[in-house]
Structures are given as structure tokens and as C-alpha cells.
Amino acid sequence: MGQKPITFFRQVLALCSYPDLLEDSKFPEDAKSRARRILQACGGGSLGAYSTSQGIEIIRQDVARYIERRDGGIPCDPDNIYLSIGASDAIVTMLKLLVSGEGMSRTGVMISIPQYPLYSAALAELGAVQISYYLEEDNCWSLDINELRRALQEAKKHCSPRALCIINPGNPTGQVQSRQCIEDVIRFAATENLFLMSDEVYQDNVYADGCKFHSFKKVLFEMGPEYSEKVELASFHSTSKCYMGECGFRGGYMEVVNLDPEVKVQLTKLVSVRLCPPVPGQALLDVVVNPPQPDEPSYDTFIKERTETLATLAEKANMTQEILNQVPGIKCNPVQGAMYSFPRIHLPPKAILEAKVESACTQFNLISVLFMDISKGEKGQSPDMFYCMKLLEETGICLVPGSGFGQRDGTYHFRMTILPSKEKLKIVLAKIKEFHQHFTDQYS
Template sequence: MQFGSLCTLGHGLGPWLGHGCRSRHSSIISCMSVVRMTHRAMSSKVLNLDTLNPCIKDMEYSVRGPIVIKAVGLEKELKQGVKKPYPSVIRANIGDCHAMGQKPMTFMRQVIALCTYPPLMNDPTFPADAKAKAKRILGACGGNSIGAYSESPGIEIIRQDVAAYIAKRDGGIPANPDQIMLSTGASDGIKAILKLLKQPDGAKKTGIMIPIPQYPLYSATIVEYNMHQVGYFLDEDTNWSLDIGELKRAVDAARKVCEPRALCVINPGNPTGQVLTRENIERTIKFAKEEKLLLMSDEVYQDNIYAPDREFHSFKKVLTEMGGEYANMELASFHSTSKGYMGECGYRGGYCEFVNFDPQVVAMLQKSISAKLCPSISGQVAMDVVAAPPQPGDPSYELFMKEKTHVLDALKMKAQMTVEMLNSLPNMTCNTVQGAMYAFPQITVPEKAIKKAKSEGKAPDFMYAYELLEEKGLCIVPGSGFGQRPGTYHFRMTILPPPERLKEFLERLKVFHIGFLKRYE
């Protein structure tokens, strides 16, 4: 532990110890005493930093890292009347739609409300189709209550609705409810599949291929499970496409140190906002087949497509239509209520479809998820509304479509506005946000700034983001938290704030960025 850390600890405990660090000499003595006292106190605990699972200590999750913690502190100071050079903190660090002002879908909240408090069935203001859906779901619950446990993979009729949704999405390709598990958001399903892949610790760890840049859930979980991250770089020059040569390079290099077992793809991309073409997907499937890799397709942004020359193709649809040996490939795909047009992050609804898995492996998966009992029932209800929304002729159809269209049109407009502003700034370039909810611009950081950051032990893009927060109250995530090619610097920002709020964000960013470049010329 360094002297600075010791003094921080000593000052933090000063009020209880009855002294402060009045001189450098007394500071060291006092702080060393604190450390010895703290270490003795810790050593009496069964669980302390020495005995804690080292994988947990090594985990990082940058989306909610130190910059976000600092932003929370600044928000509290503003509420307490502390004067800042900005009126408010604007958070663009996380894809939390409703926190950014997006309104919930009326029909979804009506169904969840009816399931939560059935006496509302007598309220004439609730539409008949919402009541019918709630009654159907409650009839499948123990004691007609969403307070009861469901089957471990989720309520059967909701899994049936999800299967019908997938089949309709994929042009009639059938889906089996018994190959679907409902999950606590997509992340819980992703973790369940990764657990199946882990081999006992030995000479070589289990390797998981993930895109770089990537969503930190993957890197954090790989560390937590003591697996090996096999990063493959997306091609920024071709709007973050998936280059097969790069996949081959990554897997060949990885086999020297680990045993690659799965290929994860995020489409549409987070944090990069690209939408893969069908040709790109086909080539990726062929690569996975040749290398004997399980495909894991994160498709939570499948409703969020903005580029006119792009459309969403599910990996299941493509590999099925490729036919032959490809149609029998193992695939796990994931969806969620948290993104799309719904933005219901807090309900934690999601599903995983596992296709062409060995029946014995499916049995083991069922055993594994049974230990967690079941995902949130409210989240399952939300997932059912996504899978089986109002249809033409239903009382709620027109309002549902109006709200859905409004959200997606607004996101499309904000994606274009964000990219145009970012590309107008010197030393900054940003690819088209074809889908999802984020922009991932590249900054050409001045050499003077790079040297300063490195002298302080910081990544240059972290320093950029930290100074942006302190000077303008804008919260973003440094590109180093997602991974990036060495020598390049990026940041991720969401396009979720309401248009006027996003415009304010971009104006503040412009002023800061120009000032940053001048400061470090």
C-alpha cells in the first residue's frame, strides 16, 4: 500500500481516533498504526481481502465504474446547493431508458398492474385485451398469483408465447418452448450458458471469444468464472464489421494458452452500434463450424435498427436457412425487455433460446437453473407482452403501435443527430449508429494529454472522461472499459436522453472538447 493510500485511510478514521496527520512524520506513524489495527480487525474475519475469491477481486465493470461513482457524488452536491460550472449532471453512461426519460409502454404496465393487483380487473379504465392477457397469465401461476414460484425455466405459456414470437420473427422457422428458458434479463441467460462451458481449472483455461470493443458483462463474467478472454477486434474502418481473418488470428493465438469453446457475437452492437449484414453472419457461422465453437448471439437490440440499408437477421434464422451441417449447429441466443422500444430494465425480463443442444446437456442446464428457483415473475410478464403484444383489432393495438413507433423514431433521429455533431468536432470521428442505443466515437488525443495521463497512471480516454465530468457534468464511459485497438481512444455515450437534453449534452461536449484540445496542444 502506498503512502497516499495510508494517509487517506488515516484521515478517514481520524474522527474516531481523535487525531489528524499534522506532519509527514506523524502522518506515517498514525497511518501505519491504522493499517495495523485494520489488518488485525480484518484478520479476525473469516472472509477478508486475503481470503476473498481472487476472481471477484479481479472483476471490472466499467459501465458502473469510478466515473459513475464520481457523477453520483456531483449530483448529491448539486442537490445540496454546491455551486458547479453546470446546472446538472447528464448521464449518458448506461442504457437505462426510463432513467433517461423514456415513457413506459401503457399496455405493458397495464398487464403487469393487473397481474400484480387482480382487483383492478373491475376497473373499467383497463382495456379488455389487457385484462384477458393478465387472466391468462394468472391462470398459469400457482394460486393465481405472481407471488408464487414458477417452473425454473419460466411459466410454460409464456415460453410458448416466446416460441411463437421467435417463429414469426424468423419467417416461420419453428421454435420449441422446451428449448427456451426465461431469465433475469439477458445477462442471467448468458451467464447460465457460460457456466456450462467452463472446464475444471488445469493447464489451459476455457476460452471465450468476445468482440473488442465489447459489453463489460462478458469480460467481467469471464474473469469471475476463471475463464480466458479471447478478444477479436471489430473493424472500425468498415463500421465495426466482423472480419473473419481477425477471428482466425484470434482463435489461433488463443489455442496456445487456452481451449476456445464459444464465440460470442453482439448484434446489433454494444457499444459500437453496428448491424451485421447477412453475408457477415453467414461467414461467422461458417467460421464457428470450422473451429468447433458454440455460437452465443446477444440480440437484445433486435428492435433498434435505424440505418435504411440494414435489417436484423437472427443467427438462428440464417444458420437454419444455410441448411446442411450448419442447420444442426449449437446456438444460444438472448433477448431482453430492457432494451428495444420497451426499456423496462428494472423488471429484469429476458429469455435464452438454446438450439440443437445435446439432450443430456439440456438436462444438466435444467438442473443448474433449478437451483435458482425461477426468474422474476413480473419480468416474465413483461417478456410475454414483448412476445405477444396487441394485434390489429385489439382495443390496445393503436395506442401500442403509436407508442412503439414514437420511441423508435425518436431513437433514429437522435442517432443521426449524435453522429453528425460528433463528426463535426476536430480530432473526433464516429461511425454511423446503425442500431442499438450507443455511439462509440474515436478521439485523436494530443500527445501532451497522453503523456500527462500516463504520468498519472491513467488511460488517456479515462482522463478525458474524468475531466469532461468535472468541467461539464457529463458522464460517459471511457473506451478502455470496453477494449479497443492499442493506440486508439474512444468513449461510449448513449443516445437515450430526450432530444433537448441530448442537444444540451452535445453542446456541452463540444465546448469541452475544443477546450481540451487547446489545453493540450
């Protein structure tokens, strides 16, 4: 998408990959000292050796110090840190550990709708019960405790709710949770004895005025021992988002809080099956949590690159919302954080019908399908998929339909990333605007 990698990170990775470069005067001293420190902590001084399954110890220590700085000094034990293959790996691992039982006692896991499809896919794979709670679109995709309550009460009739997943800042919905809301969620989890899983991979991606990222860990500990000694929490972070955007390296970590020591033994056993997270990703994570300091030679460049990337993202978040809201029939909440807008689109009844007709006919098998093809070419798709396919055909722009993330019945959305360059994004938005008007006319 054109987001430039941070120079310092890539220098350290090159030095770690090919340590002969440590003699090269072109590399700054701080990059060399980071690389030396990482290599010393690797088996045989090489990225090529397996690490322990939980991750390299000094990197877990660096992650713990990073979390302590982020959370205003609340202590973090490196033994509670598990390095992972991106955040997805840790999320799936944690879910694996939580899911059990059969029938009424089968584990239920609460996830937001709209959600990031990793959750529904992992729950389906594990045979867990998905408990959907809806975010409030009319209130900027915020989380309403009453909706959590409703979803939980209903779920208790047919499964055993055990965990509550939160994505903050939100994917695909881009909201940033208020501190008050996080407190409410923690109280709810404490009362209902739910394991909290907080997906915080967009923690540096906060753009809107008045919004601030609060980690669940920090709020939990500031609520006092009644909560901080009781509520079980796993939080997740990764090198793939924020100003880093290094998805390909598959670096990440999970912090667990209040995990029963015997369960922790099982967790360690479980992660050992995959031997270890990729060591280059671990090395990258180390420099992410331990970046250049003000007295180091790479500091100025690092700050400049990071600031530029985040400032551009903020600009694009704002631009996306502004332009989309100019289109009659599109309503877009502010993109407070993360990397996506998730606007609601009004689809004319005729378009909805045309999309659905074949869907209803699929039960009459191939003959109906052939008939449909011959007679009218209607598509058996959800209406927002139909819309996105038309957009793709007409403009070459690929958006993900809201039905891939879940949405309230009868509402339609798409997810659009704010990652393309400003120039490209402007063109894309103009084309979507034009397409939407044309589409509306065509089906009205």
C-alpha cells in the first residue's frame, strides 16, 4: 500500500540476518548494538536457531518494559509474555485453551458484530459457540453493556459462556473505546466470570480528537485489587499494524494476566507444538518495543518516519469519512482509529431483490441456476456482496462487503482500508462516490 518501512527496523533485521554487516561502517551504531544484543540472545548467535517456544527471553523482557512504560508503570512479568506468529496465532491458541465441553456445557465466546473474521473462523474450527453482541452503529460503533447482557442471557440457554473478545481500536469499525466503557466491560467480565481477550493490535492507530488508547491491562489494574487480582485477561499486539505495518514478518505477543499457574503450564505445552515463533519476527518485535532513544543516532530519523506515517493515516481517516458522507445513501462514522472505514450503504430494494433471487433458487439446484443465468443473470449473493462485485467490475476497486464481518439484519456496509496513498485514496473515493450514485439510479 506504499507505507514505507521504518529504516531502523530494517537495518537491524539486515544486520541480524547477515552479521558480517556488523563490520560495515554504513550502519549506525544503535542499529548494530540492537542487532548484537538480539544475536547474543539467540541460540548459537543466529536467527537460524530455534528459540524457546515462549520466545526469546530478553525480547520478552523488552516487551514487558514496553508495556510498563505504556501503562504508566503498572508492573509486567516477562513470564506472562508469549511471543507469537502475529496476533492471530496467539488469539487462536488462547481460544483453543478455553474451548471445551459438549452440548449445553460447550464453551461460548462473545464476539462483537461487526467482527474481524479470524474470530468466527477460529470458533467454527474449534466447534465453540459464537455469541454475537452488536456494536451500536448510531453511537459511533460503541459497545453497550446492555447489549452484552442481552447476548449473554440468551446464550446461557444453550451453551456455557466463558470468554469475551474485544477489538480496540476496532476492526472493521474503527472506533476507539472510552475508558468508561472499558471499566464497564471489566466489571461485567468480573460479575459474569468471563475471560477477557483484548485485541489491541491498533493501539498506536488513534486519530480522532478526544480519543485515546487505554489498554485493558492498565484500566484493570487502576480499578484496584478487587478486579486486578481476579479478572483473567489476555491481550494481543503485533508488528503488523500501527506505524510499523510489517505484516509479512509475523511478529506479535500476548500478555496473560491472572492465568491459573496450571493452565499456564498447559499453554506453554500447547505453544511448544509449533516449536517457536519465527525468529526474524521476534527480532523485529524487539526493536518495535525498544526503538531508538533521544540520545541515539537513529532517533531523529525514526521519529520523523513514525510521525509522518501516523499523521498521513490520520489525514486519510478524516478524508475518507468526509468524502463518503457527501454521498447521498452512504453514512460513515468517524474513523477514530485502526485502518478502516465501515460505512453503511443504502441499497435500493430492486438491487436487494436482484442479488437475492438466485440465492433463494439454489435449493432447486443446477437447473434453476442455469435458468437464472439464461433468463436474467441475477446473482445469488448477499446484497452488499452484489454491490461490491458490481463496483469491482465497473471500477476495479475491491472492497469487502459488510456481510463478511457481520451486521444487523437489513443493514449493508463495506469495509474500506485507509492505507492507499492520499492521491490514490482520493481517486478511489471519487470513483466510489460516482459508482454509488450510478448504482442507485440504475436500481431505483
